Amino acid sequence: xxxxxxxxxxxxxxxxxxxxxxxxxxxxxxxxxxxxxxxxxxxxxxxxxxxxxxxxxxxxxxxxxxxxxxxxxxxxxxxxxxxxxxxxxxxxxxxxxxxxxxxxxxxxxxxxxxxxxxxxxxxxxxxxxxxxxxxxxxxxxxxxxxxxxxxxxxxxxxxxxxxxxxxxxxxxxxxxxxxxxxxxxxxxxxxxxxxxxxxxxxxxxxxxxxxxxxxxxxxxxxxxxxxxxxxxxxxxxxxxxxxxxxxxxxxxxxxxxxxxxxxxxxxxxxxxxxxxxxxxxxxxxxxxxxxxxxxxxxxxxxxxxxxxxxxxxxxxxxxxxxxxxxxxxxxxxxxxxxxxxxx
Ligand SMILES: NC(=O)c1ccc[n+]([C@@H]2O[C@H](COP(=O)([O-])OP(=O)(O)OC[C@H]3O[C@@H](n4cnc5c(N)ncnc54)[C@H](O)[C@@H]3O)[C@@H](O)[C@H]2O)c1
Ligand SMILES: N[C@H](C(=O)O)[C@H](O)COP(=O)(O)O
Numbered sequence: 001x002x003x004x005x006x007x008x009x010x011x012x013x014x015x016x017x018x019x020x021x022x023x024x025x026x027x028x029x030x031x032x033x034x035x036x037x038x039x040x041x042x043x044x045x046x047x048x049x050x051x052x053x054x055x056x057x058x059x060x061x062x063x064x065x066x067x068x069x070x071x072x073x074x075x076x077x078x079x080x081x082x083x084x085x086x087x088x089x090x091x092x093x094x095x096x097x098x099x100x101x102x103x104x105x106x107x108x109x110x111x112x113x114x115x116x117x118x119x120x121x122x123x124x125x126x127x128x129x130x131x132x133x134x135x136x137x138x139x140x141x142x143x144x145x146x147x148x149x150x151x152x153x154x155x156x157x158x159x160x161x162x163x164x165x166x167x168x169x170x171x172x173x174x175x176x177x178x179x180x181x182x183x184x185x186x187x188x189x190x191x192x193x194x195x196x197x198x199x200x201x202x203x204x205x206x207x208x209x210x211x212x213x214x215x216x217x218x219x220x221x222x223x224x225x226x227x228x229x230x231x232x233x234x235x236x237x238x239x240x241x242x243x244x245x246x247x248x249x250x251x252x253x254x255x256x257x258x259x260x261x262x263x264x265x266x267x268x269x270x271x272x273x274x275x276x277x278x279x280x281x282x283x284x285x286x287x288x289x290x291x292x293x294x295x296x297x298x299x300x301x302x303x304x305x306x307x308x309x310x311x312x313x314x315x316x317x318x319x320x321x322x323x324x325x326x327x328x329x330x331x332x333x334x335x336x337x338x339x340x341x342x343x
Contacts, residue, residue: 004330005118006068007037007323008108011045011081012123014088014097016304017314019049021123023057024316025323026076032320035327036069037121038062038077040104044085046078052090053312065116081107090310093126098133101125105140109147112295119296119326123319124304127171138171140299141290148293155192155291157265158275158301159325160282163255164265165274166193166291177270178226181213183234186267190238190245193265196291199336200329209254209263210235210247211273217248226269255281275301284317287325296329298322 009025012018022039023046039046043061050057060075062068068077083100108120122140137143145154157166168189169180190208197206210231211217214224221228231248238245246263253259254266255277268274278286279301286301300318308314 002035002069004035004327004334005116006065006072006077007035007326007330008065008079008111008117008120009037009039009323010108010120010122011039011041011101011104013093013101013126013129013304013306014041014045014085015090015093015309016124016126016306017309018123018304019045020053020309020312020314021300021316021319022046023050023053023055023076024314025319027055027057028316028320029072032324034320034323035118036072036077037323038065038068038079038117040079040081040107042081042083042085042100043078045083045088045100046076048085048088052310065111079107079111091306093129093304093306095129095133098130098135101130102135105143106147109144109295109297112297113148118330119298121319121322121326122297122299124300124302126304126306140297141170144290144293144297148295152294153188153192153292155189155196157193157196157289157291158278158286159289160278160286160301160321162257162281163260163278165278166265166267167271167274168267168269170271172271174270178213181226181230181269183230183237186210186231186234187238189267190234190243192292193267194243197264200291200296200332202332203264205244206265207263208243208245209249209266210245211251211254211266211268212248213269215250215252217250231269284315285321286318287322289322289325289329296326296333298326298329 058075060071062077087096111117112120145152197203213226218227227248288299290297
């Protein structure tokens with residue numbers, strides 16, 4: 001019997017590699033000692049995928065999440081979401097299946113928020129086709145925050161065994177970054193990241209490093225003054241509050257091995273500044289985790305990979321890492337809750 005409640009896994013874009021990865025992660029359950037998980041999907045989509053890939057995998061519809069553990073050894077448990085497999089073509093994302101994709105996320109979040117599932121692990125979505133269908137959030141991160149209620153500030157963190165990064169602005173045009181990167185945002189992100197690393201990753205006093213926005217962190221204002229006007233003042237205030245935070249550091253020299261040894265997480269002004277080093281260091285072992293939510297959410301660090309969908313060659317490593325990280329976080333939260341109740 002598992003020590004944590006089952007993990008909810010969303011379908012993601014059905015024309016992408018998500019369904020294949022879910023099946024491959026289930027096949028790897030014993031090898032990786034994975035806790036029981038279920039997928040939120042129409043059963044037909046999972047069955048179509050196993051058949052197309054020639055895999056001998058049974059699926060089992062569960063009526064209750066609590067049945068996940070009972071069936072997990074013999075079949076991939078499916079929490080059925082309404083929908084059919086008609087509009088699905090591997091390698092092609094379609095706005096016709098957007099309602100299935102979104103329902104899967106909403107149900108996964110509801111089951112996790114209610115405590116029925118211990119965490120939600122999301123498969124990648126094809127953002128462009130969801131936008132065509134009227135989805136008006138840049139990605140999961142912002143959608144999950146909205147589902148969590150007003151005042152939720154989600155923090156995207158990508159992590160592998162060599163590096164953790166937080167992009168301080170996410171899916172916005174580069175030209176918008178200087179406008180949105182305020183001292184207030186930086187302070188909020190540092191506070192949330194520190195609290196999450198303490199609570200969910202067990203780091204007692206997390207060390208944070210903040211990258212500059214401009215080349216050479218602005219070179220004393222000669223290449224941009226956001227470091228002087230925004231980033232440094234925020235860091236000084238945070239240090240006064242007791243946070244272990246350094247910067248602004250030149251982004252080009254803060255990701256080599258010796259530099260990485262000096263911090264636990266790097267916060268970067270914009271998306272690619274953070275995600276290029278983490279995905280380059282270990283693409284297949286990376287996990288995307290959203291901090292600051294009232295529930296645990298992890299995801300693989302890659303996208304829908306339409307170019308390889310249906311070919312049977314997608315690697316489930318990142319999804320497996322996401323399941324493991326979600327389970328570890330759930331165990332740490334449970335232990336922390338038990339300790340605080342006992343205190
Ligand atoms: N969490 C998410 O929902 C999420 C995350 C990242 C990207 N996306 C979305 O995915 C779509 C495609 O994005 P992209 O093309 O930039 O990145 P991608 O990660 O889908 O693909 C980049 C390259 O890596 C390969 N790749 C990705 N995952 C792989 C795996 N598991 N095994 C083997 N090879 C793999 C792909 O074949 C491709 O060559 C976009 O719509 C993007 O917004 C979603
Ligand atoms: N920026 C992420 C990445 O490139 O990996 C990705 O798009 C995930 O976004 P959501 O988790 O918000 O969908």
